[in-house]
Amino acid sequence: MPAETHPRSPDSPAAVLWDLDGTLLDSEKLWDIPLYELTEKLGGELSAETRQAMVGTNVLVTLNLLYAEVGIPDPGPDQLADGAAWIERRMAEVFRQDLPWRPGAADALATVHAAGLPMALVTSTERALTEIALDTIGRSRFDVTVCGDEVAGENKPLPEPYLKACRLLGVDPAACVAIEDSPTGTASAVAAGCTVLVVPCEVPVEPGERRVLRTSLEGLTVADLTALLT
Numbered sequence: 001m002p003a004e005t006h007p008r009s010p011d012s013p014a015a016v017l018w019d020l021d022g023t024l025l026d027s028e029k030l031w032d033i034p035l036y037e038l039t040e041k042l043g044g045e046l047s048a049e050t051r052q053a054m055v056g057t058n059v060l061v062t063l064n065l066l067y068a069e070v071g072i073p074d075p076g077p078d079q080l081a082d083g084a085a086w087i088e089r090r091m092a093e094v095f096r097q098d099l100p101w102r103p104g105a106a107d108a109l110a111t112v113h114a115a116g117l118p119m120a121l122v123t124s125t126e127r128a129l130t131e132i133a134l135d136t137i138g139r140s141r142f143d144v145t146v147c148g149d150e151v152a153g154e155n156k157p158l159p160e161p162y163l164k165a166c167r168l169l170g171v172d173p174a175a176c177v178a179i180e181d182s183p184t185g186t187a188s189a190v191a192a193g194c195t196v197l198v199v200p201c202e203v204p205v206e207p208g209e210r211r212v213l214r215t216s217l218e219g220l221t222v223a224d225l226t227a228l229l230t
Contacts, residue, residue, distance in 0.1 A: 012226050014175035015143075016112050017165055017194065020123035020130065021056075022181035022201035024109065024137055026100040028055060029202075034090035035066065038083065044070030055203045056184030058124045058148040058155040059084050088128060095132040102181075102201065104218030113141045115222045120144040120165040122178070124156050124185075144168040157184045162192035177225045179217075186211055195228050 022028040035054065039046040050069050054062045063083045067075040075083070112119060119142050123130055127147040134145070146165045154160035166173045178189035181201040189196045196211040207213060212228055214220075 011230060012115070012117055012222055013177045013229060014171035015118040015120060015166070015169050015177075016225060017120045017122050017162060017176055017178040017189070018109070018142075019056075019178070019180045019182075019185045020121060020125055020133060020137075022102070023179055023185075023199065024102060024105045024121075025133060026102045026201070027095075027133070028181075030094050030099075031091065033094055034087045035062070037090065038086060039066055039070060042067075042070040042072075052203050055201075056124060056156055056180075056182030059087065059126060060153075061155070063087075088126065091129055092132060095129055099133060099136040102199070103216050104220060108217040108220040109137065109141060111220065112222060112225070117222065117225075118143050118169050118171065120146065120169060122146045122161045122165045122189075124148040124161075157187035157191070159188055159191035159193075162189050162194055166192070166194075175229065177228055181205075197225070197228060 018024055021031065032051070035051065036046050046066065046069055050065050054065055060080065063080055064075065066083070067073070121142045123146070125133070125147060126149040130145065130147045144165050146161050148155055151160045151164060162173060162178060166176060173193035176194045177197055178194040179197045179199070180186045180189055181199055182203055183205050186196050186198050186205050190210050194210070198205045198211050198213045199215070199217055200213070205213065
């Protein structure tokens with residue numbers, strides 16, 4: 001499907017802010033690999049409920065949930081660092097394989113880029129893994145990239161990831177559209193003041209303030225994004 005090439009409308013979003021895992025890439029399932037492996041390595045079993053609670057969070061939150069699942073409710077800094085390093089090494093191996101797009105995501109990203117709208121990638125994934133993913137999704141398409149280890153611990157669902165992206169772009173969050181898949185990411189973008197296009201992936205997202213639900217990114221146009229703000 002060809003990307004849009006018409007000139008940018010003055011009513012278009014000031015910027016489009018994209019989540020990564022579960023939104024652009026169907027990579028939430030790939031995170032299952034190191035998370036289930038590490039849980040089994042520690043002698044436990046990761047429940048579906050705990051795995052769902054991890055969706056959209058950063059590594060520190062994920063590890064605390066994982067350690068609590070295996071009976072370690074208060075892991076020390078060394079244990080957290082070891083777990084994070086293990087997950088990062090294992091996930092880097094997985095990310096270097098074929099990363100799958102979410103339905104319609106590649107065309108939607110190309111459409112917004114061709115229309116000349118500023119774009120940011122706003123992800124809870126840390127920089128090292130994000131750089132691998134950017135080889136698939138195209139780093140040159142993004143004016144700004146904000147990763148999970150670049151917000152001083154104020155990760156999603158706090159607003160700072162999206163606020164930082166808007167500061168770097170020099171735009172008002174209220175004039176931006178964020179595209180998310182999870183309750184955690186949606187809460188972050190809403191708290192920052194953005195309007196959110198929500199395409200749920202692994203976890204349902206409830207309707208609410210400044211969010212519009214859509215079943216897929218297939219056929220998404222700049223006009224669709226503009227309509228969200230008007």
